[in-house]
Amino acid sequence: MASESSSRIRILCVDDHPLVREGVTRKIDLQPDMEVVASASTGEEAIRLFAQHRPDVTIMDLNLPGMSGLETIEVLRRTRPDARIVVLTMHKGDEDIYRALEAGAAAYVLKTTVSDDLVRVIRDVHLGARPMSSDVATQLAARKVSPPLTRRERAVIELMARGKRNKEIAADLAISEDTVEVHARNIFSKLGVRDRTAAVTAALKRGIIHLGG
Amino acid sequence: MASESSSRIRILCVDDHPLVREGVTRKIDLQPDMEVVASASTGEEAIRLFAQHRPDVTIMDLNLPGMSGLETIEVLRRTRPDARIVVLTMHKGDEDIYRALEAGAAAYVLKTTVSDDLVRVIRDVHLGARPMSSDVATQLAARKVSPPLTRRERAVIELMARGKRNKEIAADLAISEDTVEVHARNIFSKLGVRDRTAAVTAALKRGIIHLGG
DNA sequence: CCATAACTACCGGGAAACCGGTAGTTTCGC
DNA sequence: GCGAAACTACCGGTTTCCCGGTAGTTATGG
Numbered sequence: 362m363a364s365e366s367s368s369r370i371r372i373l374c375v376d377d378h379p380l381v382r383e384g385v386t387r388k389i390d391l392q393p394d395m396e397v398v399a400s401a402s403t404g405e406e407a408i409r410l411f412a413q414h415r416p417d418v419t420i421m422d423l424n425l426p427g428m429s430g431l432e433t434i435e436v437l438r439r440t441r442p443d444a445r446i447v448v449l450t451m452h453k454g455d456e457d458i459y460r461a462l463e464a465g466a467a468a469y470v471l472k473t474t475v476s477d478d479l480v481r482v483i484r485d486v487h488l489g490a491r492p493m494s495s496d497v498a499t500q501l502a503a504r505k506v507s508p509p510l511t512r513r514e515r516a517v518i519e520l521m522a523r524g525k526r527n528k529e530i531a532a533d534l535a536i537s538e539d540t541v542e543v544h545a546r547n548i549f550s551k552l553g554v555r556d557r558t559a560a561v562t563a564a565l566k567r568g569i570i571h572l573g574g
Numbered sequence: 575m576a577s578e579s580s581s582r583i584r585i586l587c588v589d590d591h592p593l594v595r596e597g598v599t600r601k602i603d604l605q606p607d608m609e610v611v612a613s614a615s616t617g618e619e620a621i622r623l624f625a626q627h628r629p630d631v632t633i634m635d636l637n638l639p640g641m642s643g644l645e646t647i648e649v650l651r652r653t654r655p656d657a658r659i660v661v662l663t664m665h666k667g668d669e670d671i672y673r674a675l676e677a678g679a680a681a682y683v684l685k686t687t688v689s690d691d692l693v694r695v696i697r698d699v700h701l702g703a704r705p706m707s708s709d710v711a712t713q714l715a716a717r718k719v720s721p722p723l724t725r726r727e728r729a730v731i732e733l734m735a736r737g738k739r740n741k742e743i744a745a746d747l748a749i750s751e752d753t754v755e756v757h758a759r760n761i762f763s764k765l766g767v768r769d770r771t772a773a774v775t776a777a778l779k780r781g782i783i784h785l786g787g
Numbered sequence: 788c789c790a791t792a793a794c795t796a797c798c799g800g801g802a803a804a805c806c807g808g809t810a811g812t813t814t815c816g817c
Numbered sequence: 818g819c820g821a822a823a824c825t826a827c828c829g830g831t832t833t834c835c836c837g838g839t840a841g842t843t844a845t846g847g
Binding site: 380522556566 | 594
C-alpha cells in the first residue's frame with residue numbers, strides 16, 4: 362500500500378492483546394528500516410494474513426486463544442519453511458519456547474524485555490541469524506541433562522491437571538492403571554517432585570501444560 | 575513539564591510489560607483529552623510516581639512482579655482514598671478483579687478488550703463513575719451464592735499448590751492435621767472438586783492463587 | 788543386530804488423602 | 818445477647834496414591 366517501502370522489513374504481528382499489538386506496531390513503525398504490514402489476534406487469522414502479505418518476519422505470541430501459537434508456527438513452517446518467526450512470550454522458562462524453537466522459530470523475546478531488544482532481534486532474524494540468548498542456551502543444555510517429558514507422560518499429567526484419578530486416566534488412555542502409575546512416577550522423578558499436585562504446578566510453571574479456559 | 579496540559583486527564587500507567595506500556599501510552603496520547611504523565615513497571619515504583627505526579631487516573635496491571643497490583647492498590651487507596659484506579663488484567667474471571675474492586679479500584683478492563691474501551695472507561699472513571707461491565711456484575715452476584723474461600727482456606731490451598739502435605743501445612747499454620755483436612759474438604763466443596771490437584775487448578779483458573787516464581 | 792528409549796504391565800506394602808460425622812471457641816454484626 | 822460464620826479438633830473407615838521392584842514389546846538409530 363505505502364509507496365516508499367522498498368527495503369523495509371515487512372512484519373506480521375500476532376498477539377491476542379490489542380494493547381501489545383499497538384505497542385509493537387508503534388515501536389516498529391518508529392524504526393526507519395521496518396514496518397508492520399498486518400496484525401492478527403488468532404492463529405487462523407495469522408495464517409491467512411501470512412499467505413496474503415508474505416511478511417519478512419512474523420512476531421508470534423505463544424498464548425493465543427483457540428489455535429495456539431505453537432501450532433500456528435508449525436503450520437506456517439510446514440507450508441513455508443523459510444518463514445522467519447520471532448516468538449514473543451510472557452514468562453521465561455516456558456517449555457513452549459523450546460518446542461517453538463524446535464518447530465522452526467528463529468528467536469524469542471520476553472514481553473518483560475525492554476523493547477529495544479525486540480527491534481534488534483528482528484533485524485538479526487531478518488538477516489538469517491538465529492540469535493540465542495544465553496539463558497535459553499543454558500536451559501536447552503539443561504534439557505539434555507534432565508530430559509523432557511515424553512508424549513505419553515504429557516498426556517498423563519495433562520489429565521492429572523484436570524483432576525482425574527489414575528483409574529480414570531487409565532480408562533481415557535486405554536491402558537492399565539498400573540501403567541499410569543509408572544508414568545506418574547517417571548513424571549515425578551523428572552520434575553523433581555513427590556506428588557501429583559506438585560507435579561501439576563511444576564508443569565504449569567515450566568509451560569509443559571496450560572490451564573485450558 | 576508540558577505547557578498546554580490545562581484540562582487533560584493525567585494518567586499513570588503501571589505494567590511490567592514495556593510493550594503494553596507503550597501500547598497504552600500510544601493509545602492515550604492519541605486522545606486530545608488525556609496524557610500519560612508517568613509509567614511504572616513495579617508496585618514500589620508506582621507508589622513513588624503516584625506521590626510525585628498525583629495522576630488523575632492510574633492504570634494498574636494486577637500481575638506485577640514482587641509487590642502485586644492488588645497490594646499496590648490497597649496502599650494507594652489507604653494513603654489517598656480518592657485515587658481513581660482502572661485495573662488492567664489478563665483474564666476475566668480472575669478473583670483478584672473482585673478483590674481489587676473491593677479494595678477501591680473504580681473499574682477494570684481486559685487486555686483482550688479493544689483499546690477504544692480503555693479510553694472510554696478512563697473518561698468515565700475520571701468523572702467519578704465506577705463503570706461496571708455486565709459480566710463482572712453477574713459474577714459479583716454469583717459470589718454471594720457460592721461464597722469465596724475464607725482467609726484460612728486460601729492459606730491452605732496456597733500451601734497445597736506448593737506441594738505441601740496436610741501434615742506440613744498443619745505445621746506451617748500451627749494447627750492440627752485434622753483441621754487442615756476440614757479446611758481441605760470445605761475448599762473442595764466450594765470449588766466443586768474432589769481432590770487437591772483439581773482444587774489447585776480450579777483456584778489457579780479463578781485467580782484465587784497464583785504461581786509464584 | 789544390538790542398544791536405547793518409550794510404553795506397557797504386574798505385585799505388595801505403606802503412606803497419604805478423602806469422607807461423614809460431631810463439637811467446642813471466638814469473633815462479628817444486629 | 819444471640820445467631821452466623823470462621824476456625825479449631827477429633828474419630829473411624831475407605832479409597833487413592835506413592836514407592837520399589839521386575840519385566841515383556843515395540844520402534845529408532847547407530
